Amino acid sequence: MVDLKKQVQYVKNVGPNRVKLLNKLNINTLQDLISYFPRSYENRGILKKLINCVEGEEVLITGVAITKVSETFAGKLKIYKLMVRDGNEICTIIWYNQSYVKNLFKIGKSYNFYGKIEIKFGKYEMKSPIFEETGQNKNTGKIVPIYPLTYGITQNTIRKIIENGINEVYGNLEETLPSYILEEHKLMEINNAFKKIHFPENKEDFSKARYRLVFEELLTFQLALLKLKENYKKEEYGLSFNKNVNMSDVINTLPFKLTHAQLKVLEEIDNDLESKKNMNRLLQGDVGSGKTVVAEIASYKAVKSGYQVAVLAPTAILAEQHFENFSKLLNKFNIKIELLISSITKKKKQELKQRLQNGEIDILIGTHAMLEEDVAFKNLGLVVTDEQHRFGVKQRAKIASKGNNPNVLVMSATPIPRTLALILYGDLDISIIDELPPNRKKIDTFAVGKQMEERLNSFIAKQIDEGRQCYIVCPLVEENEEMDLQSVVELAEKLKNETFSKYRVEYLHGKMKQKEKDEIMLKFKTGKIDILISTTVIEVGVDVPNSNIMVIENAERFGLAQLHQLRGRVGRGEYKSYCILKFNSRSKVVQERMKIMCKTNDGFVIAEKDLELRGSGDFFGTAQHRNTRNENCKFI
Numbered sequence: 001m002v003d004l005k006k007q008v009q010y011v012k013n014v015g016p017n018r019v020k021l022l023n024k025l026n027i028n029t030l031q032d033l034i035s036y037f038p039r040s041y042e043n044r045g046i047l048k049k050l051i052n053c054v055e056g057e058e059v060l061i062t063g064v065a066i067t068k069v070s071e072t073f074a075g076k077l078k079i080y081k082l083m084v085r086d087g088n089e090i091c092t093i094i095w096y097n098q099s100y101v102k103n104l105f106k107i108g109k110s111y112n113f114y115g116k117i118e119i120k121f122g123k124y125e126m127k128s129p130i131f132e133e134t135g136q137n138k139n140t141g142k143i144v145p146i147y148p149l150t151y152g153i154t155q156n157t158i159r160k161i162i163e164n165g166i167n168e169v170y171g172n173l174e175e176t177l178p179s180y181i182l183e184e185h186k187l188m189e190i191n192n193a194f195k196k197i198h199f200p201e202n203k204e205d206f207s208k209a210r211y212r213l214v215f216e217e218l219l220t221f222q223l224a225l226l227k228l229k230e231n232y233k234k235e236e237y238g239l240s241f242n243k244n245v246n247m248s249d250v251i252n253t254l255p256f257k258l259t260h261a262q263l264k265v266l267e268e269i270d271n272d273l274e275s276k277k278n279m280n281r282l283l284q285g286d287v288g289s290g291k292t293v294v295a296e297i298a299s300y301k302a303v304k305s306g307y308q309v310a311v312l313a314p315t316a317i318l319a320e321q322h323f324e325n326f327s328k329l330l331n332k333f334n335i336k337i338e339l340l341i342s343s344i345t346k347k348k349k350q351e352l353k354q355r356l357q358n359g360e361i362d363i364l365i366g367t368h369a370m371l372e373e374d375v376a377f378k379n380l381g382l383v384v385t386d387e388q389h390r391f392g393v394k395q396r397a398k399i400a401s402k403g404n405n406p407n408v409l410v411m412s413a414t415p416i417p418r419t420l421a422l423i424l425y426g427d428l429d430i431s432i433i434d435e436l437p438p439n440r441k442k443i444d445t446f447a448v449g450k451q452m453e454e455r456l457n458s459f460i461a462k463q464i465d466e467g468r469q470c471y472i473v474c475p476l477v478e479e480n481e482e483m484d485l486q487s488v489v490e491l492a493e494k495l496k497n498e499t500f501s502k503y504r505v506e507y508l509h510g511k512m513k514q515k516e517k518d519e520i521m522l523k524f525k526t527g528k529i530d531i532l533i534s535t536t537v538i539e540v541g542v543d544v545p546n547s548n549i550m551v552i553e554n555a556e557r558f559g560l561a562q563l564h565q566l567r568g569r570v571g572r573g574e575y576k577s578y579c580i581l582k583f584n585s586r587s588k589v590v591q592e593r594m595k596i597m598c599k600t601n602d603g604f605v606i607a608e609k610d611l612e613l614r615g616s617g618d619f620f621g622t623a624q625h626r627n628t629r630n631e632n633c634k635f636i
């Protein structure tokens with residue numbers, strides 16, 4: 001038998017330094033290691049003759065070294081060049097500042113190179129390719145898994161370690177599924193599934209392995225959730241709110257008419273709240289569909305029935321925004337609302353806690369600071385969590401445990417097709433707001449290539465001159481976090497000092513302290529910044545009605561659902577809004593995806609299409625349990 005709980009440090013090639021890095025990736029045991037699935041694959045198996053290569057394609061070539069590596073200098077830059085021959089063609093391999101390549105190659109020997117071919121005036125070039133001696137078949141010559149990484153560990157290293165892990169377990173993993181299920185669904189046996197998900201020899205291997213693993217994960221997940229739900233259903237000791245408290249008393253004071261969808265959802269919530277059954281409800285609605293007001297109305301019902309409400313938001317700025325909105329609507333009903341975020345003074349915090357315990361606060365809005373042990377309610381009756389994908393089931397349970405079976409309302413703006421939502425949130429009942437308020441303007445979306453950059457920049461400048469603000473989002477690729485951060489910073493500096501030197505430009509990224517981030521967000525919100533450059537940290541629902549342009553760099557690197565979320569940051573005010581997707585790829589799928597974004601503003605349609613183009617594997621397989629690991633993957 002193989003001990004899957006074995007610490008990863010006992011796996012071959014893992015020393016004390018690497019253990020730390022692996023732990024950072026949440027890999028602690030052998031089990032974690034073999035379950036650390038690739039985020040993508042590169043097919044480095046298709047060998048091409050140089051003569052058949054096309055400019056810009058990623059290929060594997062074989063070439064015999066015909067020179068030594070030469071070294072030249074261009075200012076601080078060291079340039080290394082090697083010429084290799086493939087048939088009658090010659091390719092120049094180029095490296096920058098990588099002096100270690102200097103003595104690696106022998107004239108007359110054959111090497112494999114995998115990288116992007118560039119053809120300049122009929123001459124072939126490849127920059128910083130992946131290479132090895134022909135015949136080695138370690139890093140080229142086959143399909144290679146690409147893992148989500150952290151700084152300090154390379155693809156080659158993690159691949160080697162995972163391979164060692166797989167070798168240790170292969171043949172010894174016990175089958176988890178009963179054989180009749182394996183047969184009925186033609187599922188791959190577990191040992192091969194783990195091996196092939198990491199090291200598929202062909203596409204079919206990969207599909208079969210993934211299918212089996214996703215199947216198992218879904219099955220387990222769904223069984224567990226069904227069990228949970230059954231338990232809730234049995235609970236007849238939930239709180240029932242006062243039937244005489246009328247939601248329409250608040251609704252009548254709103255400056256707008258609720259949409260049919262909002263009313264329908266409120267009715268579902270009201271029924272739950274009045275019944276003895278515990279409410280555990282997911283409120284799903286596209287960005288801007290008006291979920292907050294629904295939560296406000298439900299909170300009114302709770303407070304007027306004699307209970308307290310906790311509203312949990314993922315960031316301080318969102319908590320503040322909710323605080324403002326809740327106060328605006330509910331203060332006139334003599335409802336006491338307070339804000340608890342980590343930046344308030346100790347004294348104030350102490351005072352809040354005291355008043356909360358005494359029942360002098362009706363609604364407490366805050367961040368995870370609210371989860372701390374010593375935050376105690378007198379009579380918590382309703383828990384609202386916003387932007388669900390930032391919180392785990394555990395946190396939800398933790399806040400709920402501060403009351404005696406309070407009702408729970410989970411708000412999520414991640415549009416998930418209904419069937420998937422049923423599975424992912426199987427422990428929750430689902431309400432969907434499938435209609436936007438009528439005053440919403442469509443956000444015009446354009447997908448553009450590099451050649452449009454100047455026109456785009458002058459368009460942005462014109463909008464800012466008219467008083468608007470602009471977001472520019474860059475993706476983070478986990479391959480090399482530090483370098484990516486650098487690229488955000490560099491882009492920001494360039495825009496700040498050159499392109500948009502007339503304007504106030506700031507940037508924001510995930511590595512900054514929460515306080516700094518909040519400060520910059522606040523400056524943007526209050527109009528003190530014209531252009532905000534950031535990684536995806538702005539994704540959550542911050543409302544800046546004056547911003548009307550969302551530019552997304554390297555849009556091809558984002559999932560459609562994420563693009564849609566980002567786009568939802570604009571179009572929140574009275575101004576015509578635009579989303580510009582900058583992309584750099586000739587892939588058909590990418591173009592198809594961009595087209596969908598330009599064609600529709602409906603999050604659910606987008607989610608369905610995304611599912612079609614990517615397969616459900618991405619919803620569950622990796623994104624599901626990876627979501628805490630890197631900023632790009634907080635898809636669900």
Ligand code: ADP
Nearest residue numbers: 256257258259286287288289290291292293437
């Ligand atoms: P989200 O669902 O993304 O959280 P919000 O609740 O932030 O959306 O609502 C976005 C904006 O729309 C808010 O300014 C809110 O006051 C407004 N709003 C909500 N419902 C309606 C409605 N029925 N008619 C007009 N405006 C509405």
Ligand code: MG
Nearest residue numbers: 291292413541
């Ligand atoms: Mg919101």
